[in-house]
Amino acid sequence: MQNRQVIVIGGGMVGALTALLLAKQGDSIHLVEKTPCIHPLENEAFDLRVSAFSAQSKKLLELAGVWDLLPKNRLCAYQRLQTWEKGSQKLCFDSKEIGIDALGYLAENRWIQAVLWQALKTLNNVTFYDNRQVASIHNSDSGVSVNLDNNQQIQADLLIACDGANSALRQLLNIGITAWDYRQKCLLINIKTDSAQQNITWQEFRETGPCAFLPLAENNASLVWYHSPQKINHLKSLSNQQLKQVIVDEFPPLPFDFSVEDKGAFPLTRRHAQSYFKGASVLLGDAAHTINPLAGQGVNLGFKDVECLVDLLQNSSDLPIPVLLKRYECKRKPANLLMQSAMDLFYKGSKCELDSVRLLRKGILHLAQNSGVVKNKVMKYAMGL
Numbered sequence: 541m542q543n544r545q546v547i548v549i550g551g552g553m554v555g556a557l558t559a560l561l562l563a564k565q566g567d568s569i570h571l572v573e574k575t576p577c578i579h580p581l582e583n584e585a586f587d588l589r590v591s592a593f594s595a596q597s598k599k600l601l602e603l604a605g606v607w608d609l610l611p612k613n614r615l616c617a618y619q620r621l622q623t624w625e626k627g628s629q630k631l632c633f634d635s636k637e638i639g640i641d642a643l644g645y646l647a648e649n650r651w652i653q654a655v656l657w658q659a660l661k662t663l664n665n666v667t668f669y670d671n672r673q674v675a676s677i678h679n680s681d682s683g684v685s686v687n688l689d690n691n692q693q694i695q696a697d698l699l700i701a702c703d704g705a706n707s708a709l710r711q712l713l714n715i716g717i718t719a720w721d722y723r724q725k726c727l728l729i730n731i732k733t734d735s736a737q738q739n740i741t742w743q744e745f746r747e748t749g750p751c752a753f754l755p756l757a758e759n760n761a762s763l764v765w766y767h768s769p770q771k772i773n774h775l776k777s778l779s780n781q782q783l784k785q786v787i788v789d790e791f792p793p794l795p796f797d798f799s800v801e802d803k804g805a806f807p808l809t810r811r812h813a814q815s816y817f818k819g820a821s822v823l824l825g826d827a828a829h830t831i832n833p834l835a836g837q838g839v840n841l842g843f844k845d846v847e848c849l850v851d852l853l854q855n856s857s858d859l860p861i862p863v864l865l866k867r868y869e870c871k872r873k874p875a876n877l878l879m880q881s882a883m884d885l886f887y888k889g890s891k892c893e894l895d896s897v898r899l900l901r902k903g904i905l906h907l908a909q910n911s912g913v914v915k916n917k918v919m920k921y922a923m924g925l
C-alpha cells in the first residue's frame with residue numbers, strides 16, 4: 541500500500557475516478573472541487589450532458605466498485621452502431637460480431653460523478669474541499685503546496701489537475717495549449733420517444749456537420765446536431781414544439797414519434813496541452829486534451845489517462861515523481877493526439893469540398909464495412925479493448 545499525499549483538483553468524472561482509485565491504493569487524497577457536491581435523483585428528467593462509455597471505461601468503473609451503484613433506469617447499453625455519409629452505404633457494427641454483450645453504455649455525466657462521490661465519502665483517507673478553488677500554487681520537483689480561496693494551505697507529494705477544458709490549474713502552472721475552434725456548435729436535444737428503449741446509436745455525416753442519435757434508458761434519447769453557430773443559435777431559440785417540427789423536416793428520419801424535452805448548445809474546440817506535467821503536478825482528462833465529441837471518446841480518453849497514471853503510481857513507485865510523470869506523458873500524449881487527429885479526419889472529411897478527401901473517407905468506410913478483420917479491429921479499438 542502507498543501512503544502519498546495527493547491533491548486532486550476537480551471532482552468531475554476523471555478527477556473523482558482518479559481520487560477513488562488512488563485512495564483505494566492507500567494514498568491520502570485531498571479533493572478540491574469548485575462546485576457544491578451533487579445529489580441527482582432517480583426520477584429527475586435526463587440531463588443534457590451524457591457520455592458513451594466504452595467497455596474499457598466500464599471495466600475501470602467496475603474496478604473502482606461503482607458500476608453497480610448506477611441506477612438501472614439511468615443506464616442504457618447499446619448493441620449496434622451505424623455511421624454513414626448522407627446518400628452513401630452504411631457502416632454497421634454489431635456487438636454480436638465480436639461476441640460481446642454491448643458496444644458501449646450511455647449514462648449522464650452527473651450520475652457517474654455522483655456514484656464516484658458516494659464511494660469516496662465512505663473512505664476515511666479522503667478529505668473534501670467542495671465549493672473551493674486554488675488561489676495560488678508552489679510547485680517543484682519535490683512536491684506541491686497550494687493555497688485555497690479560504691486561505692487554507694495543503695501540501696502534497698503530487699498534484700493531479702482534472703479541472704476540465706478551461707483548467708485554471710493549467711494556467712497557474714503556465715502550461716500552454718495548442719487549440720483551434722471548429723467554427724461549429726452542436727445542439728444537444730433530449731427527447732422522449734413513444735417506443736421502448738432503443739439499442740442502436742447512429743451518426744449521419746453531412747456537409748453541414750454530423751447528426752447523431754444516442755439512446756438513453758427507457759423511452760429517452762439524445763439527438764446531437766452539429767451546424768454553424770448561426771443555425772444552432774436559431775434552433776436553440778425555438779420552442780420545443782417548433783424544434784420538433786424542424787427535426788421532423790431536416791434531421792435524419794426517426795422511426796418513432798417523440799417530444800422535445802430539453803436542449804442546449806455547446807461550442808466545439810480542440811485543445812491539447814503542450815506539456816502534461818510540470819514539477820510534481822500533472823494534467824488529466826479535459827484539462828490535458830479536448831476532442832471533437834463526434835465519436836464520443838472524450839471521457840474514455842480521460843479514463844485511459846487515469847488508468848495509466850494509477851498504474852504507474854502503483855507499479856513504479858520507486859521512481860521520483862517527475863520521472864514517473866514523464867513516463868505518463870510519453871504514453872498518453874501521442875495516443876490522445878492520434879485519436880484527436882483521427883476524429884478530425886472524419887469530421888473535416890465529411891465537410892470538405894475536395895472530392896479526393898471525400899473519396900478517401902468513403903473508401904475507408906467501404907473497406908471497413910466489407911472487411912470483417914478491419915471492421916472488428918476498428919470496433920475493438922473504439923471500445924478500448
Ligand SMILES: Cc1cc2nc3c(=O)[nH]c(=O)nc-3n(C[C@H](O)[C@H](O)[C@H](O)COP(=O)(O)OP(=O)(O)OC[C@H]3O[C@@H](n4cnc5c(N)ncnc54)[C@H](O)[C@@H]3O)c2cc1C
Pocket residue numbers: 549550551552553554555572573574575590591592593649672673674702703704705707708709726728806824825826827833835836837838839840841842
Ligand atoms: C457536447 C459534448 C458531448 C460529449 N459527448 C461525449 C461522449 O458521448 N462520450 C465521451 O466520452 N465524452 C463526451 N464528451 C466529452 C466529455 O464530456 C468530457 O471529456 C468529460 O466530461 C471530461 O471530464 P473531466 O472530468 O476531465 O472534466 P469535466 O467534466 O469538465 O470536470 C471538471 C471538474 O472540475 C471542476 N472544476 C473546474 N474548475 C475548477 C477549479 N478551478 N477548481 C476546482 N474544481 C474545478 C468542475 O466543476 C468539474 O467538476 C462530450 C463533450 C461535449 C462538449
